Amino acid sequence: MLEVLGERVGGWCGRESGSLRQAVRARRRQQNADMYAKLDADVAVRTTSLYRVKESPVVPAPQPETRPPAGLACGRCAPVSRDSWHDPKIEDSGTVINVLDIGRQNFANSGVISRYFCDLAQCFNLVKFQYKDVIPDVQKDPAYIKAIEDTTEEELKKTDLNLDEKGDRDKRNSAGYLTVKKRVEARAKKVLTDISSAMSYNILRVVAWLTHKAIRRVAGGGCGTRAGSVARLRRATAAGLPLVFVPLHRSHFDYILVTFALYLTGLRPPLVAAGDNMRIPFFGWILRGCGAFYIRRRVDGSEHNGDPVYKAALRSYIINSLAANNNLEFFIEGGRTRTGKPQPPKAGILSVIMDAYLDGTIDDALLVPVTLNYDKLVDGNFVREQLGMPKQMETFWSALRGIWRTMNTNHGSIRVDFNQPISLKELVQSFKKYNHFKAPIEAPLGPADDKFSSDLDRRLLYNHSHSSLYGDDVSTDHKMMVEAIGRHIVYEGAQATAVMCTNVVSYVLLTEARGGAGVRRAVRARGAALRAEGRDLAYRADPDRCLEHALEMLGPLVQRERRTETLRPTKSIAAELELSYYANTLVAHYAAPAIVATALESIVCRPDADGDTVRHPELLGAALQLYEVLSEELILCAPCHTIHETLLRALDQLLASGVLVNAERTDGLEEEKWSRRLAKTIDDEEDDGYERPDPTLRIKYIIQKTPEAIAERRRLLLTLRPLIESYSASCRHLAPGTVKSVVKATIDGLVHDYTTNKMPYGAAVSSDAVRNCLRLLRQWGVIEMYTDNKERKIRLRPPYDDAQKLNDICSHIYKFNVDSPLLKEESAT
Numbered sequence: 001m002l003e004v005l006g007e008r009v010g011g012w013c014g015r016e017s018g019s020l021r022q023a024v025r026a027r028r029r030q031q032n033a034d035m036y037a038k039l040d041a042d043v044a045v046r047t048t049s050l051y052r053v054k055e056s057p058v059v060p061a062p063q064p065e066t067r068p069p070a071g072l073a074c075g076r077c078a079p080v081s082r083d084s085w086h087d088p089k090i091e092d093s094g095t096v097i098n099v100l101d102i103g104r105q106n107f108a109n110s111g112v113i114s115r116y117f118c119d120l121a122q123c124f125n126l127v128k129f130q131y132k133d134v135i136p137d138v139q140k141d142p143a144y145i146k147a148i149e150d151t152t153e154e155e156l157k158k159t160d161l162n163l164d165e166k167g168d169r170d171k172r173n174s175a176g177y178l179t180v181k182k183r184v185e186a187r188a189k190k191v192l193t194d195i196s197s198a199m200s201y202n203i204l205r206v207v208a209w210l211t212h213k214a215i216r217r218v219a220g221g222g223c224g225t226r227a228g229s230v231a232r233l234r235r236a237t238a239a240g241l242p243l244v245f246v247p248l249h250r251s252h253f254d255y256i257l258v259t260f261a262l263y264l265t266g267l268r269p270p271l272v273a274a275g276d277n278m279r280i281p282f283f284g285w286i287l288r289g290c291g292a293f294y295i296r297r298r299v300d301g302s303e304h305n306g307d308p309v310y311k312a313a314l315r316s317y318i319i320n321s322l323a324a325n326n327n328l329e330f331f332i333e334g335g336r337t338r339t340g341k342p343q344p345p346k347a348g349i350l351s352v353i354m355d356a357y358l359d360g361t362i363d364d365a366l367l368v369p370v371t372l373n374y375d376k377l378v379d380g381n382f383v384r385e386q387l388g389m390p391k392q393m394e395t396f397w398s399a400l401r402g403i404w405r406t407m408n409t410n411h412g413s414i415r416v417d418f419n420q421p422i423s424l425k426e427l428v429q430s431f432k433k434y435n436h437f438k439a440p441i442e443a444p445l446g447p448a449d450d451k452f453s454s455d456l457d458r459r460l461l462y463n464h465s466h467s468s469l470y471g472d473d474v475s476t477d478h479k480m481m482v483e484a485i486g487r488h489i490v491y492e493g494a495q496a497t498a499v500m501c502t503n504v505v506s507y508v509l510l511t512e513a514r515g516g517a518g519v520r521r522a523v524r525a526r527g528a529a530l531r532a533e534g535r536d537l538a539y540r541a542d543p544d545r546c547l548e549h550a551l552e553m554l555g556p557l558v559q560r561e562r563r564t565e566t567l568r569p570t571k572s573i574a575a576e577l578e579l580s581y582y583a584n585t586l587v588a589h590y591a592a593p594a595i596v597a598t599a600l601e602s603i604v605c606r607p608d609a610d611g612d613t614v615r616h617p618e619l620l621g622a623a624l625q626l627y628e629v630l631s632e633e634l635i636l637c638a639p640c641h642t643i644h645e646t647l648l649r650a651l652d653q654l655l656a657s658g659v660l661v662n663a664e665r666t667d668g669l670e671e672e673k674w675s676r677r678l679a680k681t682i683d684d685e686e687d688d689g690y691e692r693p694d695p696t697l698r699i700k701y702i703i704q705k706t707p708e709a710i711a712e713r714r715r716l717l718l719t720l721r722p723l724i725e726s727y728s729a730s731c732r733h734l735a736p737g738t739v740k741s742v743v744k745a746t747i748d749g750l751v752h753d754y755t756t757n758k759m760p761y762g763a764a765v766s767s768d769a770v771r772n773c774l775r776l777l778r779q780w781g782v783i784e785m786y787t788d789n790k791e792r793k794i795r796l797r798p799p800y801d802d803a804q805k806l807n808d809i810c811s812h813i814y815k816f817n818v819d820s821p822l823l824k825e826e827s828a829t
């Protein structure tokens, strides 16, 4: 405005003046104009510097020079999605933007006030989206009406009113029936209102502004997101299909960040499935206003045993929301990971979305896996729960305390990334083609034998229940497809998760540099290796700064010997458990080679082993057996790959890194020719009953003894060692009783072994791993779980109530808990 004024004054001065008085006035105006222009420039300089001082984050957002293209759709199952919604320019640069900068950039050229209060201005200028109230549609849904009628009939059966003999119409018009129906309808209405979200533009705007302030305070390193993924989402939105965001769940901050990032980038905030434990006073109401719809954490648990009205209401609410073109979000793992590893998917909501597509209610939906990671976990830690103490329920006061604690800690950098949207239709079509999990399952998962595991892939997907949230019973194939799609999303999401510096440093401290020496070198090498393996590192390439920053974030979890500059994990169970939480991002990444290396150790340490060579089938067989043991812990591959293929690839990695060398290396070509010849003979064989000899039987590997090979073997062995210790301890402490008492006995045993230096891995003291081992033993038919007096109990199934038989079956686990010389060397360092 001042400039315009200045120009005008200048213009007047330039005019020809008729008199001296006019000339004097013009001169005065000219002087004034100069003064105003100077003032204006001064104000501009001061405002920009003020703005910089106030608004710049303490540490700039993470921006390594180059990034691998992370988060792309699977080339095998969704090639069309992978080629869609590209913006090659942004995709190639792999730029990460700080979501907090969006407001600043939007108002960079606006007035002084807007620039200074850009967060507020951004929130006031957010797009207003319309959300249709779907409750009336749900109430007209035939499945919902049928559920009410069925429940009415059920309730009538329980009353004294004997309406059986009357005709159907008479019965439905009878006073008793109508009274019961009215009661059921009222309950159904309450269930529906309890579920429904109440998205409010005003609440969203206020919460978005508060979130701006909170993230600036909490995330000293900013909150990064891949620019390419935002651009992709914008393009995908234009397709007019509902977006279904599927985040992997780490923290209570996750859902805030997802909605915040979407809202800020002008995308429609989703309706979010929230567990009803989140319906706490005040905060529950705010969350509902920001898009939360509430679901019971267990649909068929003993508490609400098979409530058909609830199932129908939830199903219909989700389907009608999708049909109204709302975006949806649900946490596929069902809750926050307590270990830092991705968890197996919960298929309930996914199955509803899939049914909506299969029955034509929606043409398609775009599944968007979302990954989040934090330098330092915002919710504190899960050590209490890992030590077997019960989860603390969310309350108003605990929420306030949590917010206060969070707001007063620097949590470093945060990353929230939206992976490439995948068409559900394309996934379903691709999955119909895969045969390796289609065939019927004859027997449940059993303990591994030596000729094991040709059908491990489909056994892992097999779900014993044949009902669906959708109402009717569904086929095994259908259930397995939902399960497979869920596992695919979780696996790909975990692979696309940005790796924080704390992940790398914790992993290095717990594995390759456990002794304390060479941490700096190992961190540098691990970062480079991860980058080469296609992982997106969320920290600057400078490893020294990365280490310093990670140490600041990890605080008392790491002990630093100033004189010798050695770094060691603090010797306590709590510290190691917390470090393992961060390290587990990489445990999931290295799971396959770690399984092969642990299997190798189990063979090498046998008394009859030659220690120098190992046969291919023996190694692969042991690796398959070990994966079966750890199948509740790790998702090894996307279901479009078989576990066998994945372990073969891992074996190739060990060959490439020089841990193993092909014994026939000099004669490699000869070996290949031999296998091909053999394969040809087999193909030409006419007799169907002919048993094909396995061409891999002849392959043998030499185990390398170079220091590098030994170091690599030790690293991989230590990657899974704490888990194997937990599983062995769970077997040792197995006894009839309540689940709680078995978990407690195992945890106490592990604590005792750790404190008496019998077992050096604090991370093994994990109730999560103990519970997973119990699940495995239940699948093997070793134990049975039942509810008695509201308590989950365990009993040993015959013949495993016999100590010898129990020991025999547990030896399938013990055999991987070997006393390897590699570990002795490690504890000596």
Ligand SMILES: CCCCCCCCCCCCCCCC(=O)SCCNC(=O)CCNC(=O)[C@H](O)C(C)(C)COP(=O)(O)OP(=O)(O)OC[C@H]1O[C@@H](n2cnc3c(N)ncnc32)[C@H](O)[C@@H]1OP(=O)(O)O
Residues within 6 Å of the ligand: 204, 207, 208, 211, 249, 255, 256, 257, 259, 260, 263, 272, 273, 274, 275, 276, 278, 287, 288, 290, 291, 292, 293, 295, 296, 297, 298, 299, 300, 301, 330, 331, 332, 333, 334, 335, 336, 346, 347, 348, 349, 350, 351, 463, 465, 466, 467, 468, 469, 470, 474, 478, 479, 480, 482, 483
């Ligand atoms: C601008 C700034 C704003 C900032 C501010 C933003 C705030 C924005 C909102 C916040 C919002 C908070 C968000 C909190 C975050 C959580 O609270 S996370 C926890 C809650 N969310 C979830 O759990 C979602 C995923 N979970 C599921 O889908 C689960 O399946 C359910 C629906 C919860 C049920 O779990 P469950 O009872 O353990 O049972 P599950 O074995 O999964 O199966 C249930 C049924 O599904 C069906 N089913 C299961 N598997 C299959 C299959 N493979 N095929 C077909 N059907 C199947 C069957 O019917 C099965 O029943 P059965 O056959 O076993 O009898």
